[in-house]
Amino acid sequence: MAEAGGRAVNPPATFPGAGALRETGRMFALGIDVVRSAFRRPFQVREFIQQCWFVVSVTVLPTALVSIPFGAVIALQIGSLTRQIGAQSFTGAASVLAIIQQASPIVTALLIAGAGGSAICADLGSRKIREEIDAMEVLGVSPIQRLVVPRVLAAMLVSVLLNGMVSVVGVMGGYFFNVVLQDGTPGAYLASFAALAQLPDLWISEIKALIFGFIAGIVAAYRGLNPAGGPKGVGDAVNQAVVITFLLLFFVNFVLTTIYLQVVPAKGS
Template identity: 45%
Template structure:
């Protein structure tokens, strides 16, 4: 049943969560630090004085880029996770590739992959919005930016885990499970 476990763990949960942790930790801190530095140096206020929309120029591109990166990262983590487990089952455990792939296809559904992609998009949007909000509202110099970055990472992690729990519960109710446990 290694394929079934991979279908549930890697495709259904781990790929989206790895993506979320990368985006919340690395991407969110970078976005927050960039916008926080711009806020401290009063570049954001200068843009507003010139009549430029800060949301359109600074926030939307970062959110869209985060969503695009999350989709690619989720697909990559899923493909590498399934491939690594297949290689381990065949060469490490001595099992047949056919048995692995048959249980993977029997218990894994395309909707699991689509749900992982939807989760990664939701995680990306939430992480990017938290990071941009904290960055645009940083104050107190460089220590204020550092505090905003720390708050961004912690708040994004907590929010991502709450959203994952809710989306996984809703998905379990809407889409019937495959097989018997």
């Protein structure tokens, strides 16, 4: 309570969650600014290529190593279940569809957010505390167009490319482990996949990866541009960026999957 002109003035009341709502609005505004700035000239081609290479260098090997056991676990679990209910002929379709539609974009997005997003956040946060961002604004250079847009677009492109790699590696791993460890029939595995899979399954996977890469890039950039201050603030911003991205990815994945299953009919239905 403060005194103003001899009268008590109460501070404005705030409701629980006002800070989170404010942060969400600012993050959404940053996303809109990034979309607008992506179509403005000049486009930072060199920065975009460098960021693509950087994100690939820190994510491609972990993504490849994770996709093999991920696809194998799904194939083994589904193979065991279909054997129990006497539906071994559908093992290939169920495994491949689960890998392409769900596992592949989620694995790709988690690694993009955990490896690439954290590096983007740390880079922008270090520039912020060294006052490089403020110096760019004083000179009339837009930090969003110069720094944020190339990083977000790089995260989106690499996410789409890595999603395709995860899909191929995951399907091959699932096929190998199902045939070798569970005595599955190669012909039945491939035939059931060809009978039930359709092209929109691959499209929704790539669309998910594109959206997940955008979310990871925006969250990382926002937290990097708004650290609490000092090196500790940058470290806290990196942790927050990863956690927030993970929460958003699972929620958005649920929404996209629900819409896809309602809009696109299953093959053969």
